[in-house]
Amino acid sequence: MTDTTKTASEQDRVLIFDTTLRDGEQSPGATMTHDEKLEIAALLDEMGVDIIEAGFPIASEGDFEAVSAIARQSKNATICGLARANYKDIDRCWEAVRHAKSPRIHTFIGTSPLHRAIPNLDMDQMAERIHDTVSHARNLCDNVQWSPMDATRTEHDYLCRVVEIAIKAGATTINIPDTVGYTAPRESADLIRMLVERVPGADTIVFATHCHNDLGMATANALAAVEAGARQIECTINGLGERAGNTALEEVVMALKVRNDIMPYRTGVDSTKIMNISRKVATVSGFPVQFNKAIVGKNAFAHESGIHQDGMLKNAQTFEIMRPADVGLADTSLVMGKHSGRAALRAKLKDLGYDLADNQLNDVFVRFKALADRKKEVYDDDIVALIQDQVTSAEHDTLQLKRLRVVCGTDGPQEAEMTLSVEGVDHAIDATGDGPVDAAFNAVKMIYPHHAKLHLYQVHAVTEGTDAQATVSVRLEEDGKIATGQAADTDTVVASVKAYVNALNRLIHRRQKSAPGADTKDVHYSSHA
Numbered sequence: 001m002t003d004t005t006k007t008a009s010e011q012d013r014v015l016i017f018d019t020t021l022r023d024g025e026q027s028p029g030a031t032m033t034h035d036e037k038l039e040i041a042a043l044l045d046e047m048g049v050d051i052i053e054a055g056f057p058i059a060s061e062g063d064f065e066a067v068s069a070i071a072r073q074s075k076n077a078t079i080c081g082l083a084r085a086n087y088k089d090i091d092r093c094w095e096a097v098r099h100a101k102s103p104r105i106h107t108f109i110g111t112s113p114l115h116r117a118i119p120n121l122d123m124d125q126m127a128e129r130i131h132d133t134v135s136h137a138r139n140l141c142d143n144v145q146w147s148p149m150d151a152t153r154t155e156h157d158y159l160c161r162v163v164e165i166a167i168k169a170g171a172t173t174i175n176i177p178d179t180v181g182y183t184a185p186r187e188s189a190d191l192i193r194m195l196v197e198r199v200p201g202a203d204t205i206v207f208a209t210h211c212h213n214d215l216g217m218a219t220a221n222a223l224a225a226v227e228a229g230a231r232q233i234e235c236t237i238n239g240l241g242e243r244a245g246n247t248a249l250e251e252v253v254m255a256l257k258v259r260n261d262i263m264p265y266r267t268g269v270d271s272t273k274i275m276n277i278s279r280k281v282a283t284v285s286g287f288p289v290q291f292n293k294a295i296v297g298k299n300a301f302a303h304e305s306g307i308h309q310d311g312m313l314k315n316a317q318t319f320e321i322m323r324p325a326d327v328g329l330a331d332t333s334l335v336m337g338k339h340s341g342r343a344a345l346r347a348k349l350k351d352l353g354y355d356l357a358d359n360q361l362n363d364v365f366v367r368f369k370a371l372a373d374r375k376k377e378v379y380d381d382d383i384v385a386l387i388q389d390q391v392t393s394a395e396h397d398t399l400q401l402k403r404l405r406v407v408c409g410t411d412g413p414q415e416a417e418m419t420l421s422v423e424g425v426d427h428a429i430d431a432t433g434d435g436p437v438d439a440a441f442n443a444v445k446m447i448y449p450h451h452a453k454l455h456l457y458q459v460h461a462v463t464e465g466t467d468a469q470a471t472v473s474v475r476l477e478e479d480g481k482i483a484t485g486q487a488a489d490t491d492t493v494v495a496s497v498k499a500y501v502n503a504l505n506r507l508i509h510r511r512q513k514s515a516p517g518a519d520t521k522d523v524h525y526s527s528h529a
């Protein structure tokens, strides 16, 4: 887009729109609590994200409360809420975001033939709906984003027509979603270029790109759209999102930074905050980052082969296109042990991106000492696992594991002796099972009967060695609602039970929070005026 009224520097600026708390939270099992959402929003704001899509206010009371609280706490970022193409959604959205210093309403409707068929609107009826709803939003808020959902499968002439209507009705940002992750880089660029060239008024608004990753091309598609004139990238931390996820924030930010020679655009994001927020989102969403994930994966800066290690020692640039410090990874690998004191732990935590208050530090210190007693060397990853474990277990949780002892070995059945506190009251029980984990999970079910089904049970060793901590992820499903739990411990069975209990607590929390029939997962992308 060549807008001659803008300086070169303004034209190169790409806005980062983070939708971890809306699109990201829509991935099955990634539900976050109110406090977790607030904490993530604060980190996004601090790292320089331009727009935070904080949720879908009409979806549930919980979503509404979270968006309102984020709107009130935001210091710099624009706070946006999502609304379908009807007045009720838009009014509710405005109620939630209006407290922000800079509020935005984001309203959308599916414009492709498949999506037009759902509310059973013909092209003219849909065009009228778009005009009415965008005008309504604009009467409430002077910052309105409009999205033709499934834009990449919408007829070009119709897409140009409805984009023009939305601009005339007052939209200030037009987002072009590749809802099903179907497009490819050249096509993504051509689509934006066509809109810029053909739609009257295109030079008065910002085009955004919103790409899903079903074919693994989300980041490439988003960057191609920027080269064609889009100036807002919609993305999520760790690429969290529906199905295969979205464009990953860390990927676009680092790609624009590292390849500024061929993509001369800038973002306002402080890349050194990336690692910290990535870890946080992995913990609270229960979606661990795959080891080989670009930028934030455990192996992204690890060099295993002799040739690579030799090259790295001579000159880091031989095999690294960015420095670990650029994304907030500490260079030093100061190994901690049982003689390390509170000050050393505080310094180490700071290096790792965790600035803890004194009482939190005390807690972590006690747990660090207990770990150091059991484990010779405590590595950075051990400390991160410790912190993450602390984040996932809250004092006010309904269920808390108090004691566990298992008997395992070649002669089954294996046994578990457990004390579990339910709403502050301790219950003890003995259970058997097919292996110690099964026995322990059976004990939880006997003390706290439920019909949640186990969908995923995954164990990872945090570091090497038989004394390594294990991090365990558990995903449970109950009546169509999914919750994921995580925990870490040097004892794999203890970590497993803590993760199971953590997932159950999240399900209980969701049961208590969501208004009947009004959960985000139940809101389909249909429209009712």
Ligand code: KIV
Pocket: 023, 108, 147, 149, 150, 175, 177, 178, 179, 180, 210, 212
């Ligand atoms: O993928 C999509 O189309 C969306 C819209 C709601 C913008 O998330």
Ligand code: ZN
Pocket: 023, 177, 179, 210, 212
């Ligand atoms: Zn999406």
